[in-house]
Amino acid sequence: MKPTALPAKKAGIIFLWLLAWQAVSLSVHNSIILVGPLEVIRALWVQAAMADFWKTIALSFGKISLGFLLAFGSGILAGGAAWRFPLLKDLLEPLISLIKSVPVASFVILALIWVGSENLSVFIAFLVVFPIIYINTIAGFMSTDPKLLEMARVFRMQGKKKLLYIYRPALRPYLISGCRVALGMGWKSGVAAEVIGVPSHSIGEKLYMAKIYLSTADLFAWTLVIIVISALFEKFFLWLLSLAQEV
Amino acid sequence: MELKVNQLSKSFGTLNVFTQLNLSLHSGQVYCLMGSSGSGKTTFFRILLGLEEADSGSMEGLKGQRASAVFQENRLCESFTPVDNITMVIPGRSSRSRKQAKEELLRLLPEEALSRPVSTLSGGMKRRVAIVRALSIPCDMILMDEPFTGLDENTKRSVIQYIKKKTRGKLVIISTHQEEDVALLNGTLINL
Numbered sequence: 001m002k003p004t005a006l007p008a009k010k011a012g013i014i015f016l017w018l019l020a021w022q023a024v025s026l027s028v029h030n031s032i033i034l035v036g037p038l039e040v041i042r043a044l045w046v047q048a049a050m051a052d053f054w055k056t057i058a059l060s061f062g063k064i065s066l067g068f069l070l071a072f073g074s075g076i077l078a079g080g081a082a083w084r085f086p087l088l089k090d091l092l093e094p095l096i097s098l099i100k101s102v103p104v105a106s107f108v109i110l111a112l113i114w115v116g117s118e119n120l121s122v123f124i125a126f127l128v129v130f131p132i133i134y135i136n137t138i139a140g141f142m143s144t145d146p147k148l149l150e151m152a153r154v155f156r157m158q159g160k161k162k163l164l165y166i167y168r169p170a171l172r173p174y175l176i177s178g179c180r181v182a183l184g185m186g187w188k189s190g191v192a193a194e195v196i197g198v199p200s201h202s203i204g205e206k207l208y209m210a211k212i213y214l215s216t217a218d219l220f221a222w223t224l225v226i227i228v229i230s231a232l233f234e235k236f237f238l239w240l241l242s243l244a245q246e247v
Numbered sequence: 248m249e250l251k252v253n254q255l256s257k258s259f260g261t262l263n264v265f266t267q268l269n270l271s272l273h274s275g276q277v278y279c280l281m282g283s284s285g286s287g288k289t290t291f292f293r294i295l296l297g298l299e300e301a302d303s304g305s306m307e308g309l310k311g312q313r314a315s316a317v318f319q320e321n322r323l324c325e326s327f328t329p330v331d332n333i334t335m336v337i338p339g340r341s342s343r344s345r346k347q348a349k350e351e352l353l354r355l356l357p358e359e360a361l362s363r364p365v366s367t368l369s370g371g372m373k374r375r376v377a378i379v380r381a382l383s384i385p386c387d388m389i390l391m392d393e394p395f396t397g398l399d400e401n402t403k404r405s406v407i408q409y410i411k412k413k414t415r416g417k418l419v420i421i422s423t424h425q426e427e428d429v430a431l432l433n434g435t436l437i438n439l
Binding site: 150153154156158161164 | 297313314315322326336338380
């Protein structure tokens, strides 16, 4: 198959599903139960004309991204330290297991009490992303080729160069796959937290309002916004990671 | 430097690699270590490099001496260029190291190979990068574990010339399976 035929085939499949979706929504004929793609686009168009739409996206994006970035940085630092000092790893293990096993909803309620609704999504995104990055960092460090480490020892390589040339390539695939999972999870749980906490000017608040007013078109429109933003952020962040590898 | 190996023994479980090995090795000499596979050449190198401990015996003259090595496998960072692979082991600032690395690599490799990731080079080219790396750092003793693997005759001869030039005054131990290498290197044969 020609390479140009692949995107055309993909677009054709997506178009077919959109047609099916529109057909089902027409047959249901109830805009509370199901709306078609045309109504979703119309709802999105109406929303996009309002300044509040962009402010809402900017605020939610800023908070969830901040939570993600804080977790990314501290996850790498904590993971690196835990790999270097096994005692620290043992100490952190119950905490990481606890964060991983406690349902996000429980943390959201707790966080509402601790940090209030305004910074809720920062905290929740951090909490969901941190263990993923932490665990992947440890796995990445542990995957380092022992023969290269022996080589570094014989050649008395400086710590900075060892980090740059030996540990960084070993860490990279683990961080990339960790980020792929963490970015999706971070966005989903961040928005879920906003739905529960309902901070003002947040995507979660808009989803909550869509539920209150039974506006399925708005619900779908905001869901589309979440998917697009999280996909763009994932692409941008993974691109940044690939740049870091080349430096 | 003078390296004295006294009654050195090493075994792995029930397998005796070598027993009561005695050697006296001097700077400025090339020693060619020969022996069948499994005779302990690599293990002996690993003990000299401090990567393995002997079961018994002692070594004198290693303290404070800096060693360099060509490992049996190339042990290169595959996603980086040959220049990066040399620069990373040279102490000090990268800009100066890069210039030095490039000059050294050009003696054994074509220029177009220097900017490609090591993973894209042929086996023989990788071997030459590993050899240049070993000879790029300041050291007193150089250990080379079958350094000519994967090199054709002509390349091998130019590599030998390069090794001879770069190791003057140093203690060099090279393991090989080819007896003719001893003569080419003007070396002293040690049968293990």
